[in-house]
Amino acid sequence: QVHLQESGPGLVRPSETLSLTCTFSDDSMIGHHGTWIRQPPGKGLEWIGFIYYGGSTTYNPSLKSRVTISIDRSRNQFSLKLTSVTAADTAVYYCARRPGSTRFDYWGQGLLVSVSP
Amino acid sequence: QSVLTQPPSVSAAPGQKVTISCSGSSSNIGGEYVSWFQQLPPTAPKLLIYENNKRPLGIPDRFSGSKSGTSATLDITGLQPGDEADYYCATWDSSLSNVIFGGGTKLTVL
Numbered sequence: 001q002v003h004l005q006e007s008g009p010g011l012v013r014p015s016e017t018l019s020l021t022c023t024f025s026d027d028s029m030i031g032h033h034g035t036w037i038r039q040p041p042g043k044g045l046e047w048i049g050f051i052y053y054g055g056s057t058t059y060n061p062s063l064k065s066r067v068t069i070s071i072d073r074s075r076n077q078f079s080l081k082l083t084s085v086t087a088a089d090t091a092v093y094y095c096a097r098r099p100g101s102t103r104f105d106y107w108g109q110g111l112l113v114s115v116s117p
Numbered sequence: 118q119s120v121l122t123q124p125p126s127v128s129a130a131p132g133q134k135v136t137i138s139c140s141g142s143s144s145n146i147g148g149e150y151v152s153w154f155q156q157l158p159p160t161a162p163k164l165l166i167y168e169n170n171k172r173p174l175g176i177p178d179r180f181s182g183s184k185s186g187t188s189a190t191l192d193i194t195g196l197q198p199g200d201e202a203d204y205y206c207a208t209w210d211s212s213l214s215n216v217i218f219g220g221g222t223k224l225t226v227l
Contacts, residue, residue, distance in 0.1 A: 044119065044205065044218055044219075044220050044221045045154075045162065045205055045207070045218040045221075046218070047215065047216035047217070047218070058214075060215055060216070061213065061214055061215060062215075092159075094161055094162075101149065101150040101152065101167065101168060101208075101209060102150065102151070102152040102167070102207040102208055102209060102216055103150075103152055103164065103167035103168065104152070104154070104162070104164060104207075105164050105167070105173060107161040107162060107163070108161065109160070109161055110159075110160075110161050
């Protein structure tokens with residue numbers, strides 16, 4: 001059974017770093033990409049980036065200068081760091097599994113992160 | 118404004134068929150696979166269609182996808198009240214080097 005779960009703070013101060021973790025079920029990510037996608041309140045979906053199980057990454061060019069995605073296979077986790085956040089980064093953040101192309105087949109439940117003083 | 122264009126809303130009566138379009142260009146839909154997602158707020162999106170026309174296990178055959186040129190289509194037949202949701206198309210854009218989503222279509226079952 002594939003299961004993903006986001007965790008992290010629900011409130012981040014402007015200019016600080018947003019740090020989230022996605023914990024996945026054993027062996028569910030082998031051979032796949034872990035993905036971060038976000039959705040501002042009342043708006044559409046925005047892809048943030050992928051990390052392959054082996055560690056290679058691909059990022060959204062518009063966020064690339066602020067994003068780092070990493071993986072800790074020993075803990076069954078992959079993580080997102082987004083630096084210098086502003087109110088525009090307020091969103092529900094989802095992690096998902098990607099076997100290929102835009103086939104995001106399993107998603108976490110999502111975590112609302114608000115950026116506010 | 119999204120690179121992929123979807124109608125903001127569609128509606129139909131229960132039992133009827135609805136079609137949701139997703140229009141792009143040669144750098145995205147024209148050369149890449151398309152996926153479709155269903156989102157019943159406030160829950161996470163759910164994969165309905167991948168690689169243009171394939172359904173994951175558990176997705177009923179009332180949902181079907183197709184692609185022609187630079188446009189893709191999601192058809193839903195035998196509409197049910199539970200189909201009321203937001204629907205998003207997605208693909209890779211080789212010019213932008215980016216996964217792109219359509220702006221979303223809100224389906225209302227009358």
